[in-house]
Amino acid sequence: MITKKQKEEIIAKCLKYFKNAKIALTDEEKRNIEIADFGFGRINDFGIQLVTYINTERVCAKELLLFPGQICPEHRHPEINRELGKEETFRCRWGKIYLYVPGEPVKNPKGKIPEDKKNYLTVWHEIILNPGEQYTLDADTLHWFQAGSKGAIVSEFSTRSRDEADIWTDPEIKRIPEIEE
């Protein structure tokens, strides 16, 4: 769980990153920055901060912010009610992101991951995204990613986002955030 004080500190830090990258947000978006700690309470290892611009039945767009070394754990977006799962394009806007997908595993991965969670990161084909570079994931493709040493801001362009339906490799993950009221 994230405390209210932690949340405030994280949001203040996010605003500095967005300002530095010249990404303008409304006051409402600033207040509503979503912090996902995946239920681990280890925000320096596993965490992602999100601004959802739009999420309709057909289209979703978000800005993802990861602090240095933060990991978004492995997951996929399955078919729901015979509708294809979420297709997503990650476009690096600032910093650097290491994205891992199915395929030939990299020999010396750039991502550094906590030993106790190694078993839950199973795909190791490495895609490195610098600013302006992007990668598109088909529906239902396993993936995880980690920010480089400066952190990363990534635009996500996708079909509808249904976070509650995502399938995580690590059974301990709780995606719906628990924040102290």
Added chain:
Amino acid sequence: MITKKQKEEIIAKCLKYFKNAKIALTDEEKRNIEIADFGFGRINDFGIQLVTYINTERVCAKELLLFPGQICPEHRHPEINRELGKEETFRCRWGKIYLYVPGEPVKNPKGKIPEDKKNYLTVWHEIILNPGEQYTLDADTLHWFQAGSKGAIVSEFSTRSRDEADIWTDPEIKRIPEIEE
């Protein structure tokens, strides 16, 4: 028609705007910036510059750049083969954009338009978008837009883009660009 020299000058100008707004592009994207003059050859009045990041069967994302006062003429995205027309969200990233949609007409519109084309701009409900502000258009909604006095950079998040199917109010418009080879 746009001459090859004009095209080079316009692309060079685009790169300055994108750099100033800290929007990173790959070299390929820089080379492939699309210039739409709508067949008028009046690029200062009617024109838009586009970088298409992704355009799959399901999702499209673009960066739109308009120089000061440039207009994207009125059009809509109709249903095709029983598939709903394009839904799009315009998010202002830099500068200012005046977006016009169906609804109560504004009394004193901010947009300044050439007299000879007034008949082809029929919707006058005005939405003003500053950086961080956005607006979502349902499928098949008439719309046109004009950049403010500094120009504008706008992210477009949408379903699949099928430019060739767009319906323009002005019958003289040719959307497929004609550039001197």
